[in-house]
Amino acid sequence: MPTQQVDTAVVGGGIVGLAHALAAARRGDRVVLFERDDYAVGASIRNFGLVWPVGQQPGAVYRRALRAREIWLEVAASTDLWAPRTGSLHLAHVADEQAVLEEFLATVPAAVEQGCRMVSAEEAARLSPAVRSEGLLSALWSPTELNVDPRRAIPTVARLLAEQYGVDVRFGTTVRGLDLPTIDTTAGTWRAERVFVCSGNDFETLYPEAFAETGLTRCKLQMLRTAAQPGGWQLGATLCGGLTLLHYAAFKHCASLGALLERAQEELPFCRENGIHVLLSQTADGALTIGDSHEYARTHHPFERESVNRAIMDYLVSFAQAPDLRIAERWTGVYPSLPGGATELVVRPQPGVTVVNGLGGAGMTLSFGLAEEVVSGTYVRP
Missing domain, CATH: 3.30.9.10 (D-Amino Acid Oxidase, subunit A, domain 2)
Known part of the structure; x- marks a missing residue:
């Protein structure tokens, strides 16, 4: 199987991974997203489906939540996403x-x-x-609160990535190892300039050392x-x-x-x-x-x-x-x-690789805003 080339690869098909794929695609990157399950089954669909700015800590995190809300509404405007502004x-x-x-x-x-x-x-x-x-x-x-029904929202965002942004969405594909620019997967070998590892609850498989001292x-x-x-x-x-x-x-x-x-x-x-x-x-x-x-x-x-x-x-x-x-x-x-009220973990275990994890119960609320910051290089830890 020939090696395939992209600008950005994302590992993880939950809301954090989808958000990073969207942010990269919106800036014009060629993007592939790998998710080992055949469809999303983790925390991203086992929640209220609420975008909940009112609960976030005042300051930068609250502003991030409001920006994420804007992006959810943009997604809804270009798809059939159900997203009532319930408050x-x-x-x-x-x-x-x-x-x-x-x-x-x-x-x-x-x-x-x-x-x-x-x-x-x-x-x-x-x-x-x-x-x-x-x-x-x-x-x-x-x-400010939205309701996006996670069992519908997550598949809708995945379809949006594939159909409107040309993202190569690879569900049922496991990433076995990273040695940039090479990515070893069950769908063959890929090459990418940068990778975002958004593996959610599985934080032992790739870069476990990045999590070892975080208290995650x-x-x-x-x-x-x-x-x-x-x-x-x-x-x-x-x-x-x-x-x-x-x-x-x-x-x-x-x-x-x-x-x-x-x-x-x-x-x-x-x-x-x-x-x-x-x-x-x-x-x-x-x-x-x-x-x-x-x-x-x-x-x-x-x-x-x-x-x-x-x-x-x-x-x-x-x-x-x-x-x-x-x-x-x-x-x-x-x-x-994460302990101590930390709102996210963003670490770079090697050049070109960024691990994003630890959003806790605020993934639906913060992911789009956080991903925009991380991908653009403007992220600053609150």
Whole structure:
């Protein structure tokens, strides 16, 4: 088989790899993308499908998320990608939750510039019929969140790369080794000027030494999904409750978070022990996606715990309602996660090779923006 030549090769067909292939193709590179599975089956399709700028740490990461949102909308405009601008509501049923939301708005002017604001219980109910209004004090409305249904979005981006940008998308192809400019694959030998290794949860096969001292570990999560809601019922804004304020970096600086954390540890110890916070989103076909939990280790057992699923559902119904919450699907996901609040790992183990990994649970939210920075050479670690 003759050696094939490209400018850029990407290893990994999840959202991080797809984003780097798109960024390279948009600048005019000849690009090949290798993915060892026949189609995407990892964390990139086992998530809410939410583009979630509101949860990202203020500053450069928040700006990156907003840029990624723009690119998602550009992709949607040139494909049949389902990408409603649902926005989000953080619901405050307790005074300490409301205090965190108010402090967030007072200290993050960039979010206010994007349209984030406090709304009354009545307005929140108008933005989503799923809002449980009993005892609701107020809510934070953010208009920046998108819903891109990952099981549809990931294949759509792959098709876009192949059909509109001429990317050679090679699913079912394993990269066995790199010795630039040579790439050894199960589809023959290739030559490339540069390679982006975006291998996600598999960070031992290629350049394991690049990960050895990073503290990178794996986060296992549990998620659930209902069947399509009856009568075409629509969720509207994506919903979350007070536990979400303890999960996302956007709120970490808030002094008022301490009171919420203390109460959550007292009243919801099981949720805290299992990293549970709860989002409610909707898929393109009308099903509701619910989750999730967070368990950190290098290696995870493959089993779900029904006690975790019950805790997720119990917390959900404390702030949300829907016509039919019977569960049709349950699954686990695993993604690589960095310690200390780091938002990504970008390292260059040898000339021409860049490893990009460790976006945690924010792959759908940050990948397009991060890839644009990395490929253009403008990336600066936040």
